[in-house]
Structures are given as structure tokens and as C-alpha cells.
Amino acid sequence: MSSELDRLSEDHPSLAAGVARLVASDGSVNSPFRLLAFPVLGALTSALDPALPVVVISRLWWAGAETFDDLADADFDEDGAGLSNAQAGIASAACLSVVPQMIIERQSLPDRLKAAWTWEFNAGSVAAAEGQFRDVSAAEEPGSWAATMRIYARKSGAPYGRDAAMTAMLAGADDEGIRGWRMFGLLFGVLRQMANDRASIAVAAEEDEDLANGTWTLLLAHAMEDAGAREAQTLGALHTRVKGDVSARSELRRRLVTAEIAAGYDRRVEAVQRKLLALLKSLAEPSDQRDLIQWMVDVSAADSLLSDLAGAA
Template identity: 40%
Template structure:
């Protein structure tokens, strides 16, 4: 399950759209400045898609449907690039290309994620799975490519933007392949790499595209990308925690290696490790085994050490925000997005202010 996107499984095994993921660490309600940016991004998507798909009406209809479904589930944290651009004194237009690209790209990524997890709901999308797959691939590749080509003010900026887009899609594909490949065992480092590819790289792309639009130098662009990557990993952790505490944890049902599970495997002694690995397998089909696995992850010593490691990442992100921006309301909002995400990424008994 990708960051910010939730699907509810009914008792009969079918699936439907869940509520927007407000539990994954974003402040609610939307701050007015971000609500305005969200509306602006939606208007830009609605304006640009018909332009780039002028000769492809069926693709336009399917892609528009995907974007319409997923825009109801977008968390405020997706607009970190907008906030950071303002806090860094960049022009308000610097984040526009990033936000339009993000909206289209995430619609494709989350649709394909639903399909891969067998959580696709045709009645929600108004599309058959084959139609959604083709539209989803287009939203990940050709459509944002065409949007960036048309929005770029010059060739140098265009080339930089397209390089960010290509890199993100490759990282995400690699991470998703690892995520759906059966692995008997994993590690903290391996899961972090998957998280960076699935969620960190897209957030990093948005910040890098914004920094490039602002004319920042390579070192500064790299720092923006690093912040986005770290923030995206934290967003994935927040989404994991929301799933872990749900009635039917999708990650345990699918056998997904989450960071918290990998931490548990590393935290227990060698005699307990086979027991944990066996429970992971059993949890894919047995609710009681899933509950026992959740209880082991919630053991005080295990939970406290996991919390310590997450807080380290949170402090790194906050330090980068301060380094890349100037004090003021926008910097405060950027810090709030990070702090609330960190808080939501922590186990329930550890969720105290950072």
C-alpha cells in the first residue's frame, strides 16, 4: 500500500474506496495556503490533460478518471514543495510543474498499486482492470513527460525535470518489484531502500523539480531532493502505522516487509527469529497469527528502539527544512508537516510530540 492511499476490503472479499488518509500524519483541516495550492493543481491538471491527449480521447477519459478518483485522497503533505518554495523565497510559480506532475504520477502509481495488491475496485474507478492498468502506466510515464515538456520555460530546465521524472519512475519500479517478490527475510536497510523508491523518490522529485524551477545550483537541488526522499520515507512509515492499527492490516495480509517488521526481526534474539518469520507467513492467512505478530512489534523494548530510529530520521528532516528555508510562517508549516508525519509514524504508545 502506497503512502496516503487506502482501500477498504468488504466482508465478502470485494474492495471499495476508503476515506482519505488523514491518519498518516498530516494536519487537518487543510491550511488555507495549501488548500489554494491543491485547487490550483487540480485546475492545471484539468487544463493540461485535454491538451496533451487531444488526439487520444479514450486515454484522456481513462486518465481523467484516475486523477479524479485519487485527488480525493491526496494528503496535505504532498504539497511540501509548495510550502518549502515559499519559505525559501522562490517564486510562487516554481512548484506548479512539480504539483501537476505529482497529481498525475501518483494517480498512476496508486492505481497500479491497487492492481498489484488485488485491491482494485472497478466500481470506484468506473474502469475495468485492463483499462486502469493502461491508463496507470500512461500516468506514470508519457503523460507527465508531455506535461513537463510543455511547462518548461527553457531547454535546460526541461532536461533537468525530465531526468528527475525518469529517475523517480525507475526507482519506484525497482522498489515495487522488490516489494512484490517473495522474500523469506529482510532487513532495516533493505526495507528503507524499498521505501525510498516507492515514496521517497517521488517526494524527492517534486522538491528537485521545484528547486530547478527556482534556478538553484546543483548542490542546493541535491539537498532539496534529499529532504524530499527522507520525508517520503517518513510518509510511508506513517501509512504503515495506520495500517498496522487497522482491523485488517493489508501489509500483514500481503506479507509485505514493513520497516517495523524488519526491525522486529533484527531486535529479537536468534532463537526467536524463526518464530517471528513463521508468524509472518501465518499472518497472511490467519488473523490470530497477525495479532500475535502485532503484539511482538508492540513489546516495549522493541517499540522504544523503533521509535528512537524514526525520531532520528525526523530530526534530520527538520534540520534540512531549517537549512533550506528562512524563518517565518511557511517554514513553521513545513516543520509542522514533518513533525506531524513523524508523530503518526510512531507506534501508538509512543506518539508524543517530537
């Protein structure tokens, strides 16, 4: 990352400094799950180092995406990042688009592979943008589990799908293998978002950003489908009030983490986990690196379960 930013600073020193500040202030650096490309390549070729460009590109993209999200929520820490909102907006746009594309172009790879990486990167970014757009639109009206799952697969799954597919291309996988790894990444990203959702539920209702923003989560979609008509109507009415009403957030939270709702939701989490592990076994032979990917899946699933929070709102 430092090497790429040094190269960028040769002609664009101010932008490179802004991007470096975003990367340094992005807390997702502490997440091992964003390093998925390494064990994927290791599981396919036993080599790790060639996946470094994919990880760097992904790291830049996530720094841009997290910053853009904070700016949209008026939650960007100007002092902590050392950037104004305007500067952060420009740097995040560069992280989401042109800087990763420049890194791809500079790689010593066959032109065909670089073209495939460029297409995959752009397709993943557009899919994530589509998911985010649908996410903010879905907050205005109820969504089914299937519809909300599609949103999650785009907004959170597409970046992981992109990384897994780009890595499979690097390993020389055929079209079927690339599609398989892309699907694995999509589902894994959904599971990671479910783990993030669970972390939000673990805090006080007034501090829950999903509730405050009126986000239509998979948990809410599950509860709406699992509840009777009267309870679903109550949940929907509470959801319409959460943005400006702390008491509505607390009541909605209480209704979402009942033992019955949590148990049903956990079964859905475990179904996603089973699909991921079955797909992983079909894509990679047994190895330490495949075991590491399985660990990522298992930990993410465990971090998504709600039963231990039931009744604790």
C-alpha cells in the same frame, strides 16, 4: 489539472477521460503532503504559483502508482472509478510515464530546465519501480533495518525526492542545493510511509494489508533486529504464514506492538525526524513556508509513533 486533461482530450479523448476518472477516484487528493513542491518553492523564492506544474505532474504520477498498486493487489474498485481493470491499467501506465512527460515538454521554460526535469522525473520513476520490485522480493526473505530503509527510500521516498529536486531546479538552486532537496524528499517519503504503516497497524489484524501481503516493513525489520535469536526465529516463522493464516497475522501483530518494540521503533522515527529538520534548516532560511514544511515533518513523525498502540493488538 483540468486544463492539461482538456489539452490531452483534443487528440486522445478516451485516454483523457480514463485518466480523469483515475485522478477523481484517487483518495490521495486529500493529502496535503503531496503538495510539498509549493512550500519548497515558497521557502526558496517566496513564490508559490510556478510550482503548479510540479504538483500536477506529481498528482498524475501518484494516481497512476496508486491504481497500479490496487490492480496488483486485485483491490481496484471498478465501479467506483468507472473503469475496467484493463482500462485502468492503460490509464495508470499513461499517468506514470507519457502524460507527465508531455506536460513537461509543453512548459514555457528554458530547454535546459525542461531536460533536467525530464531526467529527474524518469530517474525518480525508475527508482520507485526498483523499490517496489525489491519490496515484493523482500517479502520472501528477512531484511535488515538498513536494507528495508533503502527499499522505503526508493519506493516511497523517490517520488518526494523527485518533486523537491524539480522544485529546487525551478528556484535556480545549485547542484548541492538540488541534491540536498532530493535527499530531503527521500527521507520525507520514508517518514510518510512510516505514517502509513502505523495507520495499517491501527486496524484489525485481519484487515491489515501489509500483514496480508507479507510486506517486509520497517517495524518488522526493527523487531527482528531488536529481538533475541529465539524471538526473531518465531517472528520469521509467523511472517512466512501470514498470507494465508489470519491467526498468524494476529500473533505477529501482537508481538510487533509490545511496549519494548514500540519504544525502540519510536526512537528510530524520532531519529528520522531530527535528520529531516536539520537538513531543512541547512536548505532554507527561516520563513512561514519553511515552518509549513517543518509542520509536515512533525505531523508525519507524530503519526508514525507506535507507543500508544503498544499492547492493543
